[in-house]
Amino acid sequence: MSGIIEELLQSIGKESLLTAEEAANRPASLWLSNDNLNCKALLRPANTQEVSKALKICNDHGQTVVPHGGLTGVARGEKTGPEDIAISLERMNSIEEINLQNKTVTVQAGVILQDLQNAVADKGLLFPLDLGSKGSCMIGGNISTNAGGLQALRYGVTRQLVLGLEVVMADGTIISSMNKMLKNNAGYDLKQLFIGSEGTLGIITRAVLKLEDAPKSRNTAMVALKSFNHAVDFLNRSKRDLNSTLTTYEIFWNDYYRLMTTPPSEYKPPLAQDYPFYVLMETLGQDEKSDEERFHQHLESCLTEGVIEDASPATSHQEFTNLWGIREKVELIFQIHQPVFLFDVSLPISEMENYISSIEKQYRSEWDEVHFYAYGHMGDGNLHMYVCCGENDHKTRHRVEEIAFEPLKAIGGSVTAEHGLGLEKKPWVHYCRTPEELALMRTLKNALDPKGILNRGKVISETFPTFKHQN
Amino acid sequence: MSGIIEELLQSIGKESLLTAEEAANRPASLWLSNDNLNCKALLRPANTQEVSKALKICNDHGQTVVPHGGLTGVARGEKTGPEDIAISLERMNSIEEINLQNKTVTVQAGVILQDLQNAVADKGLLFPLDLGSKGSCMIGGNISTNAGGLQALRYGVTRQLVLGLEVVMADGTIISSMNKMLKNNAGYDLKQLFIGSEGTLGIITRAVLKLEDAPKSRNTAMVALKSFNHAVDFLNRSKRDLNSTLTTYEIFWNDYYRLMTTPPSEYKPPLAQDYPFYVLMETLGQDEKSDEERFHQHLESCLTEGVIEDASPATSHQEFTNLWGIREKVELIFQIHQPVFLFDVSLPISEMENYISSIEKQYRSEWDEVHFYAYGHMGDGNLHMYVCCGENDHKTRHRVEEIAFEPLKAIGGSVTAEHGLGLEKKPWVHYCRTPEELALMRTLKNALDPKGILNRGKVISETFPTFKHQN
CATH class of the missing domain: 3.30.43.10 (Uridine Diphospho-n-acetylenolpyruvylglucosamine Reductase, domain 2)
Structure with missing residues (x-):
């Protein structure tokens, strides 16, 4: 040994x-x-x-x-x-305190997200981070990757939900910054360093998280649209006319919707399969009766005005499960295709349609057989693409990634909106961060983990130049 | 020269x-x-x-x-x-771009907050940071102090409104991190370092800020309450029953309300002056008719149920101005008292009533003539106190501060919720941050400004120990 x-x-x-x-x-x-x-x-x-x-x-x-x-x-x-x-962190899975008056929860890093959601729901509260992987992912991982998910449109990403953190630094020093206050300007907001830095600056061991009132109403619908511009229009109207209850707005390009509503998928198409775009939308609110009325009124008036083509609101638990299955059961893609290259890009809404159609065209021009599925958190400016083509080798991956990432530079997008750089996206970070930014990241890494023991080689390269003080 | x-x-x-x-x-x-x-x-x-x-x-x-x-x-x-x-930064006052589709504004740091508010309002948008000093304060200062203000309850503090920053480091290096994306996990979120660090790590020169839809409805009322617990109950109900439109919830202890509604104040009392607590509340919404109905219904049912004692909704511009004057014209305190010691503390809502009454009692026990005014952003856990007693000397200030800050340690509060440490609150930072946190702040300062030229002596002391890697 x-x-x-x-x-x-x-x-x-x-x-x-x-x-x-x-x-x-x-x-x-x-x-x-x-x-x-x-x-x-x-x-x-x-x-x-x-x-x-x-x-x-x-x-x-x-x-x-x-x-x-x-x-x-x-x-x-x-x-x-x-x-x-x-x-x-799997053994550190205790939910230490749910504070009803101040609406905070104190947890260890190894708590499973769904366990946390359930525990606070039992007390009439909501922890609004929601991800497809909630049954397995841990809150420490959610924080260290600044997870986004399905309700970020309304409640923000994980960064917005963290009030305090306890972190162990590379040398073993425990930084206990377990603030419970909504506002605290007493010095640097140290927790921000560790949120989203993917374990390269310290290991998160505990956290204080902000809670919301549990919703009393939940309204969900699949909607069909005849163009991307209609989806933009419908998003803006939904934000405005649903009185801040809009929580989820997920767009699907036709290929994705068709795949997820056709066998071997277990989910049924709630709407005909020949529209170019679909949106899964959901509101959470506090007034069951008026929220439902407003939701249906909104769908009807958007139908009448030609903003949307068709709508299928969930009227039973079964329909609700079917709608969400279409969005969440992405494992299906991995079951029927090999290889699958997964993307998680940020870009302005105004660029989305053109971006997707031009990269898809490029894939089809370079490979004979291409399966391309696009969907995403449109309201957050965040799309996911599954590209299935070629061989599962380094050369294919590199070219597939290059096609997806290269256009982001000119339009000010990001190579990762919510998944993080890890090892996989790190080579492409220069498309969305400047040399000075990378050098400053390196400076922080060197200051906080001088021997580079924490998740070495992830997020920032050993070869990034250090930020040099010019004196 | x-x-x-x-x-x-x-x-x-x-x-x-x-x-x-x-x-x-x-x-x-x-x-x-x-x-x-x-x-x-x-x-x-x-x-x-x-x-x-x-x-x-x-x-x-x-x-x-x-x-x-x-x-x-x-x-x-x-x-x-x-x-x-x-x-x-006063000459760098250009509003460079208002992007209607992506709802962002790009500004130079010297833009006056009110000019920014007006410019985006002209385009149907809202920049939701709102402070009493909006006619003079600059957005660069708002960001570097992470300003809170009157609408943080709904829209968050400045940190939540900043998407991208351009910063000049101590050695002149320009860090251009002008991200416009709502989500971007491509490496460390560098802007967080400079938000709220009060100019000690870099000088903010430009920013990309997030905008909201401009509200179409605004409903404002002064409300009287018979106890602090009723104010808590009313806050929780208002958050829940006003369908996310609640934007401002400012509590006044009786002495403050009485002062601000009695000559020489120019403002009239909208409600009798003998209630122990008052709340100025405001909603912003998108539906003029239903928002107003809901607001009045809410006040009426809370009156009927005994949650509140009386309410005076603003029904004219004059009444609106009067209500807001009571909250904002705090200069009056400085005009009639000398010295005035101003506080900006964070603490759990559950501790507020006891905290205020016990420190007031302590002031009255140590000085013969004491004027004590308390109010604040209750929904954010943030109170302001104006303490007027004794002489304007160092000894008095020290003792007055000690009385206010000492109890915060045990209840997990902060010596500054939104004003920042600057020079004035710096000596008290150990009441709310651990030695390890202070050492990590010092490490960051040394890494980013090794000669210590940027706002030297503010926020963190030269004498803070460095975070030592134990090897």
Whole structure:
């Protein structure tokens, strides 16, 4: 047994450490591969103090460490090799306090998102982060990747939901910044550094999160539109006329809708399959009767005025499940196609239609057989594309990515809206960040993790130039 | 003329530099003193390049620099001495682009908040930051202090409204992070470092801000309550029953209300003066008719159910102006009392009543003549207190502050919710931040401004220990 493993065992105990052989029984990722976990050891600390002790030892040894949450990420931020020690927060899964008066919840990082949603719902409150992977993903991972999801249009991304954080730095120092206040300008807002930095600046161990009143009404519909411009018009009207209750507005291009409503998909088409665009929309509100009336009135007047072509509101739990299945059951794409290249881009709404049609055209011009599915959080300026073509090799991936990312530079978009850079999107970051920005990121990394032990090689390259003070 | 002034003149020209003598004709602060500006020179750069050139020269010389916006701050973040060079962003006051489709505005840092509000309102949009000082404060100052204001309850503080920033670092490097996307997880979210750090990490020169639809309805009322618990109940009901239109919820303790509605105040009491608490509430919405109906219905049912004691909705522009005057004309306190010690604390709503009554009692026990006025953004957990007692000397100030701040430690509050630490609140930061947090702030300061030229001595002390990597 290597010296560091022995030292870790002595410090945090056997229950908190799986050897490489033991860890190899576990999956490396829930989504992206069937590989087993390949690492020097997997730590499963029981509390913040154990995380601190472990990081102190790893830092002393210059040992690289990869934080693990629910392993639902899609940018390979969780990737380990035999030289890495993984730290899973899975045992730190306690919901410590739900404060009804101040509407906050205090959690450990390993709490599963859905467990958190359910626990606060039982108290009449809402934690409004909602993702397809909610049954597996952990709140620490959601925070460290600044997850977006299905209700960001109304409630913001994870960054907007975090009030306080506890973080263990590379050297084991515990930064307890467990603020519960909505407003606190007493010095730098340190938590912002760790939100969205994908475990490269510190390991999140606990958090204080903001809650909302649980909704009393929920209205959901699939809507068909005859053009992208109509979808823009309908979005603007829905934001304006639904009195701030609009929570979800997901657009589907025709190919995606058709795939998800045709066998082998288990979901039925709520509307005919020949419209160019569909929108899954949902409102959450506090007044069951008037919210439902307003929702239906809105759909009807948009139908009458020709803004939308058809609408199918969910009138039963079964219909509701069917509508949401169409949006969420994206595993289907991986089941029927190989390879699948997944994208998560940000771009102005005004550029979306042209962007999608021009990259699709490019794919079809370079490969004979192409399956291309586009949908996304339109109201957030965030689209996902699944591109299925060619071989599952590096050359194909590189070219497929280049086609998707290259146009973003000119239109001011981003190569990742919500998934993060991880390993996978990192090579393309220069399309959306300047050399000075990358150098400043490197400066922060060097200041906070000088030995570079935390998730080394993810997010920022070792080769980024340092921000040089010109003196 | 000293060497550095000569060098600056050569680099950025006469129009962009006022000498110490010229600067001495200008005020040092709009609020806190009648002093004239005391500095080595005042730079008035015309553009980002001039800011960059000037900072490069200052950094080479180890010359301290104090960024100036509208000088409306109340924490003395703008304070200069004869050894400092001030940099005013006042000439960089261009609104560069209002994008109607993507609902963003791109501005230079010297734009006056009210000018920005008006410019976007002309296009049917809303920039929802709203402060009493909007006629003088500049957006760069709002961002660097993470201003809160009157509509944060609904739209969030300034941090939530900023999409992109351009910042000049201490050494003159321009970080152009002018993101226009609502979601962008491509690397560290660098803008967060500069929002709320009060000019100690970089000088903000431009920004991209998020806009909302302009409201079509505005309903405003003063409400009287018989206890603080009733004010909590009324807040929760108003959030829930007004369908997300509640935008402002400002509580006044009786002494404040009485002062502001009695001559020499120019404002009339809309409600009798003998209730213990009053709330100024406002909704903004998109449906003039139904919003007004809902607002009045809500007030009526709360009256009937005994949640509130009385209500006076504004039915004319004059009444509207009177209600808002009661909230905003706080200068009156400075006109009739000397000295006035102003506070801006955060604390859980559940602690507010006890906190205010116990500190008031303490003031009255230590001074014979005490005037104590409390009000605040209750929905944000943020109260302001004006304490008028004793002499305008250091000893009095220290004790008055100690009484206000000491209880915050135990209840997890903050010594500043929105005003910032500046010079004035800095000595008390240890009541709400841990030694590890302060050390991490110092580490960031050292990494980004190694010579410490930017607003030296503000926010973080030179004497904070550095975050030490224990290896």
